[in-house]
Amino acid sequence: MSSDSLLDSELEPFQHCDMLPSLEGANLEDLDSWEQLWPLESLPPLPKRDPKYWSQATVGMLLIASMIVSLTVAVHLSVGRRSRWSNPSWCESADTVIQGFALLALFCTAFILCGRSGEVKRSRLTCYPIPAQVVHHLQGQLPRLDKNIDGPEHSTRLRSYCVRCLVWRTRGCESSHHCSICQRCVPEFDHHCGVLGRCISEANMPCFKATLGAGLAGLIALVLTNGWCSDG
Ligand SMILES: [Zn+2]
Ligand SMILES: [Zn+2]
Numbered sequence: 138m139s140s141d142s143l144l145d146s147e148l149e150p151f152q153h154c155d156m157l158p159s160l161e162g163a164n165l166e167d168l169d170s171w172e173q174l175w176p177l178e179s180l181p182p183l184p185k186r187d188p189k190y191w192s193q194a195t196v197g198m199l200l201i202a203s204m205i206v207s208l209t210v211a212v213h214l215s216v217g218r219r220s221r222w223s224n225p226s227w228c229e230s231a232d233t234v235i236q237g238f239a240l241l242a243l244f245c246t247a248f249i250l251c252g253r254s255g256e257v258k259r260s261r262l263t264c265y266p267i268p269a270q271v272v273h274h275l276q277g278q279l280p281r282l283d284k285n286i287d288g289p290e291h292s293t294r295l296r297s298y299c300v301r302c303l304v305w306r307t308r309g310c311e312s313s314h315h316c317s318i319c320q321r322c323v324p325e326f327d328h329h330c331g332v333l334g335r336c337i338s339e340a341n342m343p344c345f346k347a348t349l350g351a352g353l354a355g356l357i358a359l360v361l362t363n364g365w366c367s368d369g
Pocket of ligand 1: 299300301302303314315316320321322
């Protein structure tokens with residue numbers, strides 16, 4: 138059995154259902170057979186993103202950009218307008234530090250906005266085998282499915298099949314979730330960020346925390362430079 142082959146337990150629910158004419162005689166253990174019968178390109182397109190996916194991201198981008206600019210400029214002015222000789226040495230470096238945090242926040246925000254939440258992509262391994270109910274639906278014999286399909290009980294890989302993305306969510310990623318705004322399945326889902334318009338998952342959580350941390354650091358830098366960098 139090749140690494141692309143499926144375990145018997147993964148095929149169980151598909152072998153006992155009414156076999157469709159197009160599947161008769163096909164070797165269901167072989168992903169190549171599935172691909173010949175139902176090429177990935179023949180599947181319906183992925184669901185359309187909710188309009189909030191774009192609007193939230195636009196508002197979030199403008200909000201974060203304006204915060205970065207205002208905090209950086211405020212700290213720069215706060216340090217610059219004072220007498221440099223009477224300030225503690227760290228006041229001079231506050232300017233550089235805040236610019237570093239600004240760059241970090243920019244990079245992390247871009248990473249999150251570019252959709253790097255680890256959304257499940259369609260591939261041979263995520264799409265096949267296609268559950269019989271879905272095949273019936275694709276052939277127009279069943280109306281739109283609205284309930285995800287559980288994977289075979291004994292499968293170590295297939296946990297549940299998303300009837301909107303048409304992909305399997307795998308075992309080991311029990312918190313996989315289909316986001317109604319991003320309209321994609323996201324493994325290790327934590328929450329959908331209403332400010333950035335993107336899902337936050339294990340894949341981009343470090344960037345999310347770094348963005349929050351950079352914002353907090355900017356505020357602290359502003360308070361400190363205003364309070365301690367004095368005219369002397
Ligand atoms: Zn999905
Ligand atoms: Zn989302």
